[in-house]
Amino acid sequence: MATIKCPNCGVYNTGRDYCEACNTVLSYKIRRELVFKKEEEARLKELATQVKKPSFFEKYSNHRFLIVRVFTKIIRSIWLGFMAIGMFIAWLISAVVA
Numbered sequence: 645m646a647t648i649k650c651p652n653c654g655v656y657n658t659g660r661d662y663c664e665a666c667n668t669v670l671s672y673k674i675r676r677e678l679v680f681k682k683e684e685e686a687r688l689k690e691l692a693t694q695v696k697k698p699s700f701f702e703k704y705s706n707h708r709f710l711i712v713r714v715f716t717k718i719i720r721s722i723w724l725g726f727m728a729i730g731m732f733i734a735w736l737i738s739a740v741v742a
């Protein structure tokens with residue numbers, strides 16, 4: 645049986661997972677599991693906020709003003725064209741090098 649000093653109140657506990665005085669978790673295993681759980685929750689929360697946040701294009705393509713929707717469409721097509729040109733240039737460079 646291991647004697648663990650409670651990090652919270654300083655009481656020595658023998659063979660216990662929780663402090664008998666203040667109920668603080670003493671077991672390293674349980675503590676690690678709690679930390680893991682907390683990290684998992686934080687990760688899930690972050691994921692949820694990412695899902696909730698619509699992308700720039702999704703947000704404005706449903707805008708109630710037509711001008712904003714048209715503008716978003718123009719920007720999107722320019723961006724897609726820009727990407728296509730960029731990919732073409734990248735392909736050209738790799739083709740020239742090879």
Ligand SMILES: [Zn+2]
Binds near residue numbers: 650664666
């Ligand atoms: Zn304690």
